[in-house]
Amino acid sequence: MLTQDGGCPKSILAIKDAIETMDGRWKLPILISLSAGTKRFKEIAKDVSGISDKMLSKELKELELNKLITREVSELSVVEYSITEHGKSLEKVMKELYDWGLEHRRQIIGK
Template sequence: MAKNKVYCNCLETVKPVRDTLDVINGKWKLPIIISISVGNDRFTDIQESIAGITPKVLAKELKELEGHKLISRTVIQDYPVKVCYKAEPYADTLTPIIYAMKDWGLNHREKIFRE
């Protein structure tokens, strides 16, 4: 009987979690959303607020976030032309994930120092 055991189905949870991971993939997207949400609206400000991100990677990630309608990019016809980024209301729906990760990260760091 035990030999015929088939694997337990976990698709019901794995599938939506993977859908989410496909959108916020990599290590930069959530930090970028956090940075824009606290008020960094210029490319350079976003870059300076996130240690280690290169302009090339930031540009690519911003484009993907725009594609997912999590942020918007506005060109202001000034002299020189200004580009501003803003979090879309849809980005707010990520707040529970961000807070759960913040809590876990704080607890994890504490745990590591304790050990």
């Protein structure tokens, strides 16, 4: 199998990139929050229970860098976040993860 820099087989580089983009505990919950519509920082914080403001700020910046969300500042200096079309393309993946997670829970803990 052909390899890229770092010894990763070419066939798994895309998976590695996807996992690194979504790495961490908070990115999926933030995207789920924003999938319901445009929100302000505090609205996202309320939806994503347990996240600190510092961590939310960090994760929002990373999601924006990866073009999964946009940050818009209005003339009144109101900041709002929205999921992008690229971010919405993860909905199928999130649904599959949800289904897999339910089955995994049944297999591991019987619930």
